[in-house]
Amino acid sequence: MLKKNSLARHGLNIIIVGCGKVGTTLVQQLCKEGHKITIVDKDPSTVQELTNLYDIMGIIGNGASYSVQIEAGISSADLFIAVTASDELNLLCCTIAKRVGDCSAIARVRTPDYSKEVGYLRDRLGLAMIINPELEAAREAARILYLPTALEVNSFAHGQVEMIKFKIPEGNLLDGMTVAHLGRHITNAVLICVVQRGAELHIPGGDFQLAKGDIISFVCPRRMTRSFLECIGVKTKRVSNTMIIGGGKGAYYLGNQLIQMGISVKIIEINRARCEELSTLLPNAIVINGDGTDEELLKEEGIEYAESVVALTGIDEENVLLTLHARQVSNAKVITKLNRISFHDVISQLDLGSVIYPRLITSEAIIAYVRAKTNSKDSNNIETLYHLFDSRVEAVEFRVEKESAVIGVPLRKLPIRKSLLVAFINRNGRIIIPSGNDCIHVGDTVMVVTTHQELMDIRDILR
Structure with missing residues (x-):
């Protein structure tokens, strides 16, 4: 066993089997968020390298082995993640982990044959999640080709809301317009969430003036995306x-x-x-x-x-x-x-x-699950998480499940952190692009866009 001198201060006890690109990305992010990580891989040099770089435990061996899982601490693990190159090995690792330990399990499965049976496999094997990076990357590419003006299209509220990233061309209606003017005079169904101008990122206020060459991300109900882009003179015809x-x-x-x-x-x-x-x-x-x-x-x-x-x-x-x-x-x-x-x-x-980036798509889905589980072991309160603009911005969709200081108070009266924006409220399927007078209610899902990292709960939006 390779062991570091100290372990993470708090958080979940997580075992990661497979230290390829996705496994390494998960180690980087989950260590940063304060979890106790144990990695398992057959390659001694990979294990050595990661344990030297991060405050983690390392086991050299086969993650599907009962004795290796015991050595890795499966009996006290909260979460088991299998992201080796083999679908079958990932499923076997998770099956053994579920039998030996009392933990949640996540498997990466990429083969098309299995992708048609994800629901069955997840339910029968008792897995928290089966994730297919190639399938998710293909879905993202298909959304972009359906709206080719966009640089990125991210989906929230079970597909009802889209976050569109595009570059403002010269001579566009938005060039020189403030965010407040857009909301008052063009449409209040769209909210500009992030603006990249050169190397700088902005979470814009109402007085922020847009300019040609800005790369912006905006949220909009899916049914209105095309009409907004057409309104500002942007072509929306899908590719043929x-x-x-x-x-x-x-x-x-x-x-x-x-x-x-x-x-x-x-x-x-x-x-x-x-x-x-x-x-x-x-x-x-x-x-x-x-x-x-x-x-x-x-x-x-x-x-x-x-x-x-x-x-x-x-x-x-x-x-x-x-x-x-x-x-x-x-x-x-x-x-x-x-x-x-x-x-x-x-x-x-x-x-x-x-x-x-398929590996980012995989790690984001897993990190969203981990954050929700960290916040409450009985409640999965993060619906969706995306890292945007080279991971400098997070867009997190929270499910609001209980009373707290954010409930029932107009947004303008809440002490919301700087560089943070409440982008939309989903109330029983009705999408609200909020004004300062709107309130968050129990049962809502709420999307937050911020340059702060590691938001665990809707209450974290407060200063």
Whole structure:
């Protein structure tokens, strides 16, 4: 066993099996939030590296082994997370953990065969969550292609509210307009939550003046998103065709969703056997066997005329180059999948369009669950959590379950923390974009946007 000198001050006792990209991201975030972490991995160098970097315990071994789980402290664990590269191993680890310990269990499962059975597996195995990063990334990409002006589209209130990120173009109606003017004279159904101007981030007040080149995120009821964008002169027509480069699991999930939306799909994949498999799985897609990094092939397959290009190879550098090439030779909407989260400054300067990080999608869902469980072991009070603008901003949707100091008081009278915005209130399915006179009630779900990290409960919005 590799052991650090001290452990986290408080929080949950969490075991993480699998220290790849997702496991490492979880360790980084959960350590920061004060949890006691034990990692399990077969690779001694990986365990050594992480235990040297973070205040955690490390076990070298097979996470599905009863004796390894006992050594890791399963009997006193609050949460068990299995994120190895194998779906079957993750499910087996969680099954054993549920039998041996009295803890919640989360498994990462990516295979399409299992994705159709998530509800059954979760219920039968007694798991708190089964998460599929490729499927979730595909859903995010599909939402963007449905609204191609957007850089990001995040969903809240079970799909009733969207948070849209886009760049204000030159000559746009919003250029020079204050946030208050937008609410009073254009529409009060939209709230600007975050503005990025150069390297600076702002949670804007009413007197904040928008400008061309600003990257903004706004919330809006889903049914009104298109009409608002059209009102300010932004095109909202969804793409009619897409070229997907790379034929992995993510390409299957995305292709399947786009075909169901009536969008034509062409997939370029270098592996012949995988092409044959995709042709069977997606009979309505065009599947091309070839090297997606070959300029001549891309030209032959019509990249210059594609309305959208999605780079989904397993190599980040290839995805970046493919996106830059697509932007150079076409007017396509581009989406780039990146697995690593390094070189943020370089990536942001490359203007890659919409960038999707599957590992962040996975870790955000798990961290939302952990925060809710930390706050109350019997109550899962965080509905949704997203990290925005390179994780400098959080958007958290809370379920308000009990009386507290925030209940029944007009928002303008609450001592709300600086750099924090109450973005919407969902009251029995009715979406309220709040004014200072609106109150939060028990039973509401409330979305908060803030530069503060680690909000655990709706009461944390107060100073």
